[in-house]
Ligand code: TEU
């Protein structure tokens with residue numbers, strides 16, 4: 001068992017724009033994060049993943065970078081960053097940066113040069129193509145943010161590729177100069193003392209040079225994923241990145257690999273592959289409808305536990321899992337996988353936390369998840385700021401594919417803005433996030449759901465997360481034990497066992513608001529169990545062979 005700090009760590013994701021404003025402009029910033037480091041220390045997390053903090057016009061809230069070696073003006077200065085890094089390290093907290101190198105902003109100097117002329121030395125930093133004979137786009141690919149993945153540039157009469165917004169032109173990783181620039185920039189940040197990277201859509205950096213048309217599924221655009229996800233040279237590029245940068249430092253690296261399969265994950269994150277430490281897969285969050293991600297349907301439990309169990313068992317002894325319910329791109333966990341009705345919100349949030357944190361892998365907590373923050377009650381399109389949501393509404397409702405009412409249901413359930421409302425610190429004006437006007441409205445339930453109300457309450461969701469994090473530090477069986485799903489056919493209970501030599505943990509989670517029978521295999525009905533954690537005050541239920549609504553327990557014993 002090769003013990004490793006990033007396998008034993010719990011990561012906390014901060015979306016800086018919405019975490020803490022320190023200067024009253026309504027936008028979160030680095031000094032605001034520094035003010036909250038003691039909160040994170042109290043929670044017990046080990047690593048912070050900062051969503052992008054570099055200079056950006058914020059077309060996609062920082063995932064469109066115009067200077068990789070300077071801090072976004074709204075977030076502060078490089079001196080503020082150095083101060084934050086130093087104070088985090090003083091508390092034993094490491095910091096990962098969000099590496100966004102599949103694309104830059106169209107305001108990056110490289111792109112400003114590249115678009116000036118076909119002969120410009122920066123031309124091949126990006127992916128330019130002539131249109132088809134009839135002048136239409138080079139192929140039928142659709143952007144993740146609606147519309148075509150190509151934008152025509154009248155200056156040089158060619159199209160450039162953008163798998164995301166037209167202000168996010170894709171970098172051409174085939175060009176060794178692009179790789180040199182990226183690796184030099186990464187090395188510069190590592191020499192400043194950062195502790196690793198979360199790598200944005202890193203599975204997309206290698207494209208099939210033929211850029212062929214994709215299959216058209218919903219009558220809108222062709223699917224680019226077969227030709228631009230896990231492309232022909234993606235592993236060559238990551239091995240080169242590891243050799244030239246990552247291997248020189250004690251880093252944690254996690255790849256955001258949309259569309260990744262188990263087999264591909266073993267290549268990106270396999271022990272000995274010399275690429276990354278782990279990857280995020282999206283199988284459990286990629287619920288979809290007729291038009292991509294847009295649905296308001298929850299995932300049925302047997303499907304959900306089948307997916308998560310597959311990743312637990314099939315990466316065993318070959319790669320390391322990342323564990324998450326939500327992030328800045330996903331709806332709030334308790335609204336999507338739990339039950340945010342007031343009577344069940346805290347119970348189901350603790351149940352979800354038990355389920356995730358007792359699995360094998362590195363757990364990620366998204367800001368506010370530890371408070372059971374919920375989706376936002378959106379009523380009008382004017383309330384949205386997320387380019388993905390706004391563009392999807394324009395395309396799907398504007399072109400008559402989906403009714404306004406239906407699209408509002410989809411957005412209320414899955415818009416990324418659900419996760420981006422300001423962190424709820426207390427019950428004061430704007431939830432203590434800002435003393436100005438927040439860039440995105442604070443959830444009206446902030447008076448009931450906020451940190452001040454929870455940090456000293458031993459029964460709060462915050463205190464429950466603290467216990468789970470402390471348990472992980474205390475017991476190797478939680479970090480390194482093997483995983484075995486039990487009751488696979490049960491459509492209410494997600495139950496599994498972790499085993500490490502003579503130690504075992506039985507985890508039972510009722511994902512419903514029903515009281516259900518719990519057929520626990522005789523072998524595990526042992527009297528000598530110690531209850532690691534439970535979200536009810538007692539475990540009488542087990543004596544009756546039932547689980548109460550959203551009941552969760554983790555029972556431990558040692559042979
Ligand atoms: O997201 C990549 C990605 O796959 C998105 O399409 C995401 O899955 C989708 O938005 C979910 O609805 C990364 C970042 O996490 C995201 O915030 C950025 O917008 C995107 O890349 C472009 O940088």
Ligand code: CA
Pocket residue numbers: 021022023024025026027028029074
């Ligand atoms: Ca601010």
